[in-house]
Amino acid sequence: MSAPPSPDDGLSPAELAAKHGLSVSGARPSLADYVRQLWGRRHFILAFSQAKLTAQYSQAKLGQLWQVATPLLNAFVYYLIFGLILGTKRGIPQDVFVPFLVTGVFVFTFTQSSVMAGVRAISGNLGLVRALHFPRASLPVSFSLQQLQQLLFSMIVLIAVAVAFGSYPRLSWLLVLPALALQFVFNTGLALIMARLGSKTPDLAQLMPFIMRTWMYASGVMFSIPLMLKDRPGWITDVLQYNPAAVYMDLVRFAMIDGYGSENLPAHVWLVAVAWAVLLGIAGFVYFWKAEERYGRG
Amino acid sequence: MADDIKQDRVPTVIADDVHIVYRVNGGGGGRGSATAALSRILRRDKGESRGVRKVHAVRGVSFTAYRGEAIGLIGTNGSGKSTLLRAIAGLLPAESGKVYTDGQPSLLGVNAALMNDLTGERNVILGGLAMGMTREQIRDRYQSIVDFSGINEKGDFITLPMRTYSSGMAARLRFSIAAAKDHDVLMIDEALATGDRKFQIRSEERIRELRKQAGTVFLVSHSNKSIRDTCDRVLWLEKGELLMDGPTDEVIKAYEKETGK
Numbered sequence: 292m293s294a295p296p297s298p299d300d301g302l303s304p305a306e307l308a309a310k311h312g313l314s315v316s317g318a319r320p321s322l323a324d325y326v327r328q329l330w331g332r333r334h335f336i337l338a339f340s341q342a343k344l345t346a347q348y349s350q351a352k353l354g355q356l357w358q359v360a361t362p363l364l365n366a367f368v369y370y371l372i373f374g375l376i377l378g379t380k381r382g383i384p385q386d387v388f389v390p391f392l393v394t395g396v397f398v399f400t401f402t403q404s405s406v407m408a409g410v411r412a413i414s415g416n417l418g419l420v421r422a423l424h425f426p427r428a429s430l431p432v433s434f435s436l437q438q439l440q441q442l443l444f445s446m447i448v449l450i451a452v453a454v455a456f457g458s459y460p461r462l463s464w465l466l467v468l469p470a471l472a473l474q475f476v477f478n479t480g481l482a483l484i485m486a487r488l489g490s491k492t493p494d495l496a497q498l499m500p501f502i503m504r505t506w507m508y509a510s511g512v513m514f515s516i517p518l519m520l521k522d523r524p525g526w527i528t529d530v531l532q533y534n535p536a537a538v539y540m541d542l543v544r545f546a547m548i549d550g551y552g553s554e555n556l557p558a559h560v561w562l563v564a565v566a567w568a569v570l571l572g573i574a575g576f577v578y579f580w581k582a583e584e585r586y587g588r589g
Numbered sequence: 590m591a592d593d594i595k596q597d598r599v600p601t602v603i604a605d606d607v608h609i610v611y612r613v614n615g616g617g618g619g620r621g622s623a624t625a626a627l628s629r630i631l632r633r634d635k636g637e638s639r640g641v642r643k644v645h646a647v648r649g650v651s652f653t654a655y656r657g658e659a660i661g662l663i664g665t666n667g668s669g670k671s672t673l674l675r676a677i678a679g680l681l682p683a684e685s686g687k688v689y690t691d692g693q694p695s696l697l698g699v700n701a702a703l704m705n706d707l708t709g710e711r712n713v714i715l716g717g718l719a720m721g722m723t724r725e726q727i728r729d730r731y732q733s734i735v736d737f738s739g740i741n742e743k744g745d746f747i748t749l750p751m752r753t754y755s756s757g758m759a760a761r762l763r764f765s766i767a768a769a770k771d772h773d774v775l776m777i778d779e780a781l782a783t784g785d786r787k788f789q790i791r792s793e794e795r796i797r798e799l800r801k802q803a804g805t806v807f808l809v810s811h812s813n814k815s816i817r818d819t820c821d822r823v824l825w826l827e828k829g830e831l832l833m834d835g836p837t838d839e840v841i842k843a844y845e846k847e848t849g850k
Contacts, residue, residue, distance in 0.1 A: 304651065304689070305689075307603060307689075308603050308689035313689035313690055314690065315687055315689055315690075316676075316677060316679035316687075316688040317678075317680065317682060332721070334718050335715075335718035338718050339715065342711060342715050345711075350706065416701070419701040419702055421701075422698050422701045423695075423696070423701065423721075424693060424721065585682050587680055587682065
């Protein structure tokens with residue numbers, strides 16, 4: 292272009308940009324700014340998670356009834372196999388075992404599906420990432436929020452099962468709330484980590500089901516860890532019992548089930564639950580933020 | 590008109606030697622069998638693995654855009670126009686080089702945020718939130734979005750899931766949502782060709798309005814007519830390189846000569 296001489300002539304692009312206060316497009320914001328941006332998008336995060344949840348069953352004839360029916364059927368299958376056929380209850384009375392198992396399945400599924408959704412949060416939504424501006428952490432956070440809402444539907448089933456097996460509402464049920472809140476923070480941190488890994492290596496989506504299944508069997512979803520491993524060296528029991536999935540499961544069981552007293556919980560369990568949540572929540576968020584400007588590269 | 594722009598030329602977008610490289614997994618190596626994939630992993634060289642093919646979509650583009658300009662991007666299919674737009678918007682990271690912008694450039698389009706299984710109503714809200722509008726802004730503009738799309742002209746369609754819409758209706762709703770927000774730097778990628786004749790006229794009007802509010806507009810189009818109508822400067826990209834940058838008439842003439850029209 293034949294522009295007339297102007298004071299801007301002879302400046303390098305970087306100098307010209309600095310002179311007029313232009314900023315680098317797509318640069319990563321500072322951590323504090325990032326948190327602020329994410330908070331600014333809270334309505335989007337919530338709306339997106341609710342939309343995903345509704346869209347899930349909108350083609351089915353029974354519609355949103357599946358939100359409750361799916362966990363119910365899930366619990367029934369596990370009860371059939373592990374309760375009736377394999378008999379993994381070993382020393383847990385029947386009226387404790389059924390709610391014990393159902394709680395385990397639901398609480399573990401919460402972590403499991405958050406991780407699975409996290410892996411695909413960026414790699415499965417590249418269209419969105421390449422079309423619109425928003426802090427990318429909105430996606431994994433939104434997916435774990437969707438799983439939290441899914442869990443609330445499962446809790447309806449859990450309450451029914453608990454009452455059916457003789458655990459009636461009492462004050463300790465309120466302990467479910469802090470336990471699940473901590474688990475939600477933990478799950479979100481894990482989902483953020485998986486989202487960054489999965490954006491680089493989409494193959495993880497193929498691998499994760501196996502890892503998650505191993506984790507499930509090692510966390511005592513369908514058996515009591517201390518009872519099952521009482522002839523083995525004590526450190527194995529400790530490792531399995533202090534793993535985050537087992538910790539959150541035990542806390543919810545302790546809160547909900549009458550016959551599942553504190554003698555079944557490892558020492559300092561609340562402290563461990565808080566530690567896992569804080570550790571994964573912060574580490575996951577920072578780890579995800581570090582690659583913010585690179586998401587969406589094909 | 591060009592003269593009063595030049596008096597205080599405030600740059601809004603500066604592209605400095607931008608390169609963009611796509612990496613495609615599993616696109617290379619000829620055979621796509623499992624053994625071929627395995628041998629690719631085993632023979633992995635340091636740095637780049639053989640299974641990943643690189644596509645160099647934009648090669649060293651530099652330009653400066655100023656406030657008040659409407660810039661057209663032309664070039665044959667696959668010449669890197671849309672990729673360059675995404676890089677300006679900061680949505681696609683550049684391999685090397687930098688893009689400096691004033692404010693947040695945005696791409697006209699919300700398609701990816703909408704969900705076919707949800708009602709049009711919920712999609713308007715979801716799309717608005719995805720573009721960064723507040724809930725109050727969406728509430729204020731909701732009726733005008735619906736009216737503009739004309740979805741409810743043939744009955745109460747806005748409360749039905751979007752998958753029940755005809756392709757034209759869905760495209761109209763998408764455009765209406767996307768065009769509801771004001772932008773500093775606006776980028777339009779072939780958005781003008783949706784809907785029936787009546788809707789096209791309405792959307793061209795809306796684009797002109799958006800142009801007035803936005804500082805700078807980029808328009809990708811294969812229609813030389815719509816470029817002539819809206820743009821005063823044109824960038825011609827070919828194979829990822831900037832072939833020509835100048836006033837609309839000059840560049841379009843050269844382009845038409847080259848493409849043999």
